[in-house]
Amino acid sequence: MGNQASADQSFIAFHRPSIGEEEIREVEATLRSGWLTTGPRTAQFEEDFAKYVNARCAIAVNSATAGLHVALAALGIGEGDEVITTPLTFCSTVHTILHVGAKPILADIGPDGNIDPEEVAKAITPRTRAIIPVHLAGLPCEMRPIWDLARKHGLFVIEDAAHAAGADYEGVPIGASPRKENEPASDAVVFSFYATKNLTTGEGGMITTGSQQLAHTMRMLTLHGMSRDAWNRYTERGSWYYEVVARGFKYNLSDLQSAIGIHQLRKLESFIATRQRYVEIYNRVLGEVAEVEIPRDRPGSRHAWHLYMLRLNLDRLRIDRYEFIEDLRRLGIGASVHFIPIPRHPYFGKMSLGEQPCRRALELYPRLVSLPLYPAMTEEQVLYVANAVKDLACSSRAPARTLQSMAV
Numbered sequence: 379m380g381n382q383a384s385a386d387q388s389f390i391a392f393h394r395p396s397i398g399e400e401e402i403r404e405v406e407a408t409l410r411s412g413w414l415t416t417g418p419r420t421a422q423f424e425e426d427f428a429k430y431v432n433a434r435c436a437i438a439v440n441s442a443t444a445g446l447h448v449a450l451a452a453l454g455i456g457e458g459d460e461v462i463t464t465p466l467t468f469c470s471t472v473h474t475i476l477h478v479g480a481k482p483i484l485a486d487i488g489p490d491g492n493i494d495p496e497e498v499a500k501a502i503t504p505r506t507r508a509i510i511p512v513h514l515a516g517l518p519c520e521m522r523p524i525w526d527l528a529r530k531h532g533l534f535v536i537e538d539a540a541h542a543a544g545a546d547y548e549g550v551p552i553g554a555s556p557r558k559e560n561e562p563a564s565d566a567v568v569f570s571f572y573a574t575k576n577l578t579t580g581e582g583g584m585i586t587t588g589s590q591q592l593a594h595t596m597r598m599l600t601l602h603g604m605s606r607d608a609w610n611r612y613t614e615r616g617s618w619y620y621e622v623v624a625r626g627f628k629y630n631l632s633d634l635q636s637a638i639g640i641h642q643l644r645k646l647e648s649f650i651a652t653r654q655r656y657v658e659i660y661n662r663v664l665g666e667v668a669e670v671e672i673p674r675d676r677p678g679s680r681h682a683w684h685l686y687m688l689r690l691n692l693d694r695l696r697i698d699r700y701e702f703i704e705d706l707r708r709l710g711i712g713a714s715v716h717f718i719p720i721p722r723h724p725y726f727g728k729m730s731l732g733e734q735p736c737r738r739a740l741e742l743y744p745r746l747v748s749l750p751l752y753p754a755m756t757e758e759q760v761l762y763v764a765n766a767v768k769d770l771a772c773s774s775r776a777p778a779r780t781l782q783s784m785a786v
């Protein structure tokens with residue numbers, strides 16, 4: 379019964395992917411080609427993606443989770459090490475730190491919702507080996523102070539860019555490799571092509587890096603730790619020969635998925651342009667509504683607008699976020715929340731993670747509502763959502779009495 383609304387044609391789902399005839403034809407051609415797993419289309423997708431973000435190397439993987447795991451493993455992070463990340467992220471950022479045997483350390487968010495570099499500085503200990511900033515919603519983190527800290531303390535930086543394909547930080551694409559020797563950059567940047575992300579292959583991901591040596595290790599780890607060097611060295615023994623040189627994973631991306639990615643990548647700029655246009659509509663309608671706060675942007679950088687994370691001003695409302703989202707559902711609008719803070723999950727809460735100070739993330743969480751934002755929406759639908767949110771916020775205004783007593 380509860381799902382009746384989503385079956386309705388007029389229901390505005392929280393997300394729908396934009397898959398066109400180009401993707402469908404390429405998948406069909408891949409099926410007919412006889413080469414389904416990692417092959418020529420994945421090689422092309424890697425090359426195209428590297429070019430798009432100005433990266434020296436790109437390694438396709440079957441998820442961003444796999445990409446984060448491989449990057450941590452390839453950098454030799456493990457038992458006894460600490461890795462600093464944000465409490466306001468998807469669980470897999472933290473899972474992958476645990477998968478390599480390291481300890482996740484949460485550094486609280488700043489006013490923009492991204493990890494606060496000052497909190498990162500406070501969290502550094504002699505055991506710290508790496509920092510994983512997350513570009514939440516597609517808003518680039520303040521990277522300069524993070525790179526400065528990494529350089530000062532000899533730490534690796536792995537960016538969780540699951541939301542950030544197409545974003546740039548101060549004019550440089552997220553995922554770009556340094557053009558000069560001493561230019562600051564992260565060791566690895568990991569993108570997600572999960573079904574709801576800005577660019578999708580259904581499931582998939584990409585790692586970019588400026589280090590050819592690291593790229594080589596990561597690529598080897600994505601395919602069972604098999605060495606291509608050995609393969610080259612021993613080709614005279616026959617094409618069946620390979621050597622396993624590390625404890626590898628099965629994290630490669632198939633050509634069926636890369637077939638989709640090649641065409642999604644070509645459309646990414648227009649997808650982001652549409653997202654930006656829709657964000658302007660939301661901002662115009664909701665910017666003047668005192669009961670809500672519109673998402674932050676970073677002037678001089680480019681937001682990928684993966685998500686439109688509205689903040690409720692709960693002290694001005696007589697309903698909470700749960701009711702707000704339920705009311706939107708009744709109005710035919712799917713909304714969501716990004717994210718339940720890491721310490722709020724029972725599994726992480728039971729670990730010492732629950733005791734780590736994440737006051738700002740925990741305070742922000744009850745205010746968060748992500749509105750639908752994707753190119754498959756029509757402008758009319760965006761306007762409908764914007765006005766419905768405005769009307770709901772205004773009709774749910776807390777009585778003046780309450781406001782007065784709060785002001786005292």
Ligand SMILES: *Cc1c(COP(=O)(O)O)cnc(C)c1O
Pocket residue numbers: 440441442443444467468470471512538540541569570571572582583
């Ligand atoms: C989606 C997401 C991931 C995981 O991506 P997958 O490709 O599904 O593994 C990691 N981090 C963040 C912030 C995400 O939103």
